[in-house]
Amino acid sequence: MEPLRGDETTVGETTVVARGCRLDDAPVRAVLETDARPRFFWAAGTESIAARGSAATVTADGQSRFDDVRTAVEALFADCSVPDDLPSVARPRAFGGFAFHNGTHEGEDSPWDGFPSAAFFLPEIQVTRRDDDAWLTTVATGPEAATEAETLLEEWRDRLVADSERNPGTPPGISHRKRTPTQDGWREQVAAATESIDRGELQKVVLAQSLSATLDAELSVPDVMARLSKTYPDCYRFMLSPDSGGTFFGATPERLVSVRGRTVRTEALAGSTGRGDTPAEDEWLAAELLDSEKDRHEQKLVADAIRDQLKPFASTVRIGDRTVRRLATVQHLRTSITAELDDDEHVLSLVEALHPTPAVGGLPPDAALRTIRETEAFDRGWYAAPIGWVDAAGNGTFAVGIRSAVATEREATLFAGAGIVADSDPDREWDEVQLKYRPILDELE
């Protein structure tokens, strides 16, 4: 065994050891270009992270899944020995997410086979880039953890230096597609939902569609991630391949929540319109959206619900002005929401409190979730659910997994939804859903 360094005086009791070093560059693709599982990629703002291999995995199911994950992840980090001089950006994080609904889906041939109700992993290899800084972090477990983490560090430092820029490829093409539901079926679903709203059983429900595509060539999700960094640079770009099954990926504009110390940031994003062909048309559409009573109502329900969901944690919740969030193919109404926590809270407690917001579920929550389950003929899986990371201090960021798909090499299933309120028009909502497929569809066809 190699000589122990610094923090390893406690290695006798420690089962998890992390090591880290600075890199000249962070070729995150090199970490993803393998068959290694699990794999995770995350890019938000000026930070991107690629992770692979599991030093430890946490899965959970049922009503208590958020709590169970939080307890297990906290225990894992409590046992983890990290060099004192490793900066926070390079400290190990646990990456993962949740299924939209509680409970596993047992359906045959589901694209979600291999995706538990909740799954997180502490990666063996984590490469982080923030602004011009790049870091490699390795984690190992067991009696030889310190030696193994150092060996991994040396091995991967050499591997990553040797990596060069890659061509991000081209979309594979689509030979066959199947929509669920059909447009007629959708009209019936939306009519049934608006009738429930008229009867006072619901205020809002977000109904989704799925689009299964057979691909002409093998799909490289790391390539898709590289291309999405050009088209959706301001979105959360993510990909997760669990131990088995397909890969879930997307470019979502919606943050569920981030926690740094006692500061909480979230947002209410709802109400949509398209992009214009000219800047003037864009402005006109944005003004129309800001003026639309139906969209303002749809978005206000989300902002009010988030404020109420945060109330037990924070005496003051600040809601910003309503603005228009403009993306490559669609525009949304948005308000930023910030709060200072009254006490220290783990990010997963906030995730549990907020998921699902009425931007992807509805109101009242239970009636909306029941309507979604009874209406949608497919499993949402991890679509519209929290995906992100958590660190040893309980900080973390989670995005809402929309504008997303789950794919194997030759099949991709895309998901997109629309908020249905009293005066929703089924055909306009249909068109809106088609716009929301675009970020991923454009990368496939």
Ligand SMILES: C=C(O[C@H]1C=CC=C(C(=O)O)[C@@H]1O)C(=O)O
């Ligand atoms: C449910 C989705 O979008 C949500 C987020 C923004 C705007 C939405 C809307 O206008 O309906 C949805 O609430 C989706 O993209 O699948």
